[in-house]
Amino acid sequence: MSNVFRLDSRAIVRMASGAALYGVFSWVTNILLLPSASLISLRPAIVIPIFFGLQWGPVVGFFAGLVGNLIGDTLTGMGFFPMWDLGNGIVGGVAGIAPLLGRSRRALDLVVAASVAALVALGLWMQRFTTAIDAPFAGPGFVPAEQVGWPFAVAAVLFVLRLAFRGRSPAAEAAVWGVFAVLVGMGTAALLDVPYNGMKVSVALFGEFLPASVANTFNTLVLLPPLIRAYERALIRRGR
Amino acid sequence: MQVFQYRERTGAYAALDERARVLLTACGVLATLVTWNPAPLAVLAVVAVAIVPLARVSWVEIRRFVFFAGFVITLLVFFTWLTHGGTPDERRAHALAQSLRMVSLVAFTAVLPFTIEPPRWGATFRGLGVSDRLSFAVELAVRFVPTFAERFERTVRAQSARGMDLSARSGPIRRLRKLVPILVPVLLDVIVAGEDVADAMDLRAFGARPRTWSGTRRFGGRERVVLGLGLSLVALAIAA
Incomplete structure (x- = not known):
């Protein structure tokens, strides 16, 4: 376990490689923008910090996501959005928990079960607060969008994905880790935008979290398994 | 670039x-x-x-x-x-x-x-009290960007010569999957090259004592x- 936190020359090169690669691939794909409350792009490159995290731990994954996002946004000229840099770092960092837990099926089950339970508890707790809001297009008694049960929806997505990928190849199961990392990272970035940019929780959730997490979940499920399988085959060929 | x-x-x-x-x-x-x-x-x-x-x-x-x-x-x-x-x-x-x-x-x-100036980022972070290793990782990431961008372009050209057509109209999953033949060779190339860089750093006793930074x-x-x-x-x- 201590190895993944040691910053030796290999870890430093992997951190730098992940960040540069994520930056370059983001630069290439940042032009594919999604309809959203802010500038969220369809970014297949998100699999790179997840891959680096899964292979070499949270420090490498976090650095690849954070610095890679900074590099990608700088190359594209999209500006600086620190909460999203942090969110991308968290995606890589959370994916890096997998090697810490030995990437076992049981660990993934436990993580998903704990997350689902936490999300359901959060959803039930939020139901206690039903207030009317005074906003355009919404009359009195309108239930704010952030209270219509988004934690239940996220919990359901995680649960269904875990069931759908259970018993498949380790590469496919790794994709569930990737989706979990995406939900945590994008959720954190969107929710931090509430105090940071003064957004409503509903705008952050439906305008940022939803498009970012759906697009990145899709990218992760499609691209991560073949990437991991190809890497494992290459390792076998090289005798490592 | x-x-x-x-x-x-x-x-x-x-x-x-x-x-x-x-x-x-x-x-x-x-x-x-x-x-x-x-x-x-x-x-x-x-x-x-x-x-x-x-x-x-x-x-x-x-x-x-x-x-x-x-x-x-x-x-x-x-x-x-x-x-x-x-x-x-x-x-x-x-x-x-x-x-x-x-x-x-x-x-x-x-x-x-x-x-x-891109190569000055490492010295700047070091001057602000960030550790030698993290500062060097940032500098290395910035230095890798043009190399990786060149590798990416070369791979796209090579795959195009083999008949890959990224612009062809198809569904979103198929279009995303078309990125795999680009992503995999670039990633493996980067990881293998990174091993050489890490070996070179080890041979120069990287991290054995505090690093000196030019042009402070x-x-x-x-x-x-x-x-x-x-x-x-x-x-x-x-x-x-």
Whole structure:
């Protein structure tokens, strides 16, 4: 376990490689923008910090996501959005928990079960607060969008994905880790935008979290398994 | 490929030690984050925008940046205004403060990649107290960008020569899967090359003792004045 936190020359090169690669691939794909409350792009490159995290731990994954996002946004000229840099770092960092837990099926089950339970508890707790809001297009008694049960929806997505990928190849199961990392990272970035940019929780959730997490979940499920399988085959060929 | 948008510049801002520029940006960002009062936010936005011409960054260089950031700011402010509670006056005040905050945050951070030479990022972070290893990882990431971009372009050309057609119309999953033959060879190439770089670092006893950084500048009187300006901005924001 201590190895993944040691910053030796290999870890430093992997951190730098992940960040540069994520930056370059983001630069290439940042032009594919999604309809959203802010500038969220369809970014297949998100699999790179997840891959680096899964292979070499949270420090490498976090650095690849954070610095890679900074590099990608700088190359594209999209500006600086620190909460999203942090969110991308968290995606890589959370994916890096997998090697810490030995990437076992049981660990993934436990993580998903704990997350689902936490999300359901959060959803039930939020139901206690039903207030009317005074906003355009919404009359009195309108239930704010952030209270219509988004934690239940996220919990359901995680649960269904875990069931759908259970018993498949380790590469496919790794994709569930990737989706979990995406939900945590994008959720954190969107929710931090509430105090940071003064957004409503509903705008952050439906305008940022939803498009970012759906697009990145899709990218992760499609691209991560073949990437991991190809890497494992290459390792076998090289005798490592 | 041009790495970032850096080019050598003249003038008072360019003559400053990079650490002073980073600290001014950090103070500006911190000051912006601690207040929602439009008066100090207006001062901060004016200072942030004034730094752009002082840094001799031209309109042509930042127009893409301004377009993207302007688009994001307009969207976020619009959606927040639409959903924010309170009277129309309160909503207008919140929208004004939010716009000023975002302009200030973007402008403070925008000039850095235009004015700090990519290989100087490592020395700058080290000078600010970040560890040798993390500073070197940042520098290495920045140095890797042009190499990886070249590898990416070469792989796309090679796969195109083998008949891959990225532009062909097909469904989203099929289009994403077409990225796999590009992503996999570039990633494996980068990982293998990284092993060589790590070996070279080990052979040079990287990390055995504190690293020396070339071209370290002096944090003199001008830099202290700039730091004082940054701290006064923070004090202004806290006092307001």
